[in-house]
Amino acid sequence: MSSLFVDVTLSILYYKCYGIAYNSNTMYKKKYSRKPTKTKVKLAKIGVGKRRESRKLAKIEKPLEFDLNAEKQEVLDILENTDRNIFLTGKAGTGKSEFLKHFRCTTQKNIVVLAFTGVAAVNVQGQTIHSFFKFHPQTTLESIKKLWGDKGEIYKKIHTIVIDEISMVRSDLLDCIDKFMRMNGPTPGLPFGGVQVFAIGDLYQLPPIVMNDEKELFTSVYKSPYFFDSNVYKEAGFIKKELTKVYRQDKAQNEFVRTLDNLRMCSFTNTDIDFINTRYVQNYTKPANESVISLVTTNEMANSINMGELDKLPFKQYSYPGVVTGDYKEKDLPTSKALEIKEGAQVMLLNNDAQDRWVNGDIVKVIKTTEDSVRVLFDDGSFDDIKTVSWDAIRYVLNDETKKIEPEVTGSFTQFPLKLAWAVTIHKGQGKTFDKVHIDFGRGTFAPGQAYVALSRCRTLEGMTLTTKLQPRHVFTDPRIKEFMEG
């Protein structure tokens, strides 16, 4: 068989869509050097033809040391042994995304991991929904088509579609996925084409975005923009499961966790508000030696804080050019292509260290910059030179020999795993864990769940401060959510 044939066959199978997978070469070496992993074995098998030789699979991060308690085991059993659809919910920090990583690493099923936003997709090394199904912003139910030939083959081989941060997925989008899969999935005509859907998220966190000109759709056609008000949700018969053990905050934070619960459910009292407001600091100034991240409501606020703080530093500004190869959408880059850094800058680390000295989301200070290195200072007084890492843009492809769906690398981005982090929006902070947080609600929250997302990012109450006092009006949820969750 000529390599040309293989080339052509594969290029027909490969479709133009991207997701992101983080990949640190050092981490890979440490964790995988002794024993070949499944990924390596798969790579070895795909060794025919020119195109195949250059084919590279994304290295999937292992979950944290996993505590598989009864509630998680039950969900895992349903996922692995049945084709029932599941909606897995749970408060912020109950380890939903970690559980997803565990499932991905242990399942025998052919799965794809998707999320609505690029940020949420990066968080779980997945692909965005739009890119996986080749949807455009203008895609509607009417515009979805059946794919013919090899183009549609991958969709017929899926066993499970995993969607993280489902609270951000709109009802009309879930119906689009359903229609697409009814047309292109393994069992045409059945909900999601007969494929299992594992939806993960917390509805009491940030909701889907609805533009002004789209609002009518959610009064005339749909009861609400939430995924559970899609037509397919009822028909597909989802089992609702909840994780209850909070990991982000530890046991000593009982009262904080209880207060967060009340704020999440909007069943708070003045005592809860007062408890949070014990962290209010008048005329707050950031402590010089601590890495505190500000959570703010708007992009403008975050950018202006970051740029303002960078400007203030009296040191030379370095601009590190990131390198993009292949296909990697600019808007999905985890940090700036040209990274502007100065000594003294507060930055967020965007990878997990091979030696467990830091994890994605840790905030540190830059203490030295040269043409090709950045030294950062950790909170415990230690420091290290940060090396560049590569992130992979992935697309799921079908291995035509094994019929397994694999995350193939379509492009890569190499840059220091750093991002200016004096401030970040609450929206971008969803899904993240921080040690020290300063919250500025500015002119107030504007989305249901926004206050809860901000307040639940920090591991401890003591690690959090507030510029503006929390007011009852900052904390609200949509009555439709309560109705669904309690129904």
Ligand SMILES: Nc1ncnc2c1ncn2[C@@H]1O[C@H](COP(=O)(O)OP(=O)(O)O)[C@@H](O)[C@H]1O
């Ligand atoms: N099984 C686990 N064992 C130990 N710590 C965990 C576990 N699951 C989650 N965590 C901790 O809790 C934090 C939040 O977990 P995550 O999966 O992001 O929660 P969620 O997606 O439910 O908000 C993680 O960063 C990690 O520190």
Ligand SMILES: [Mg+2]
């Ligand atoms: Mg999560």
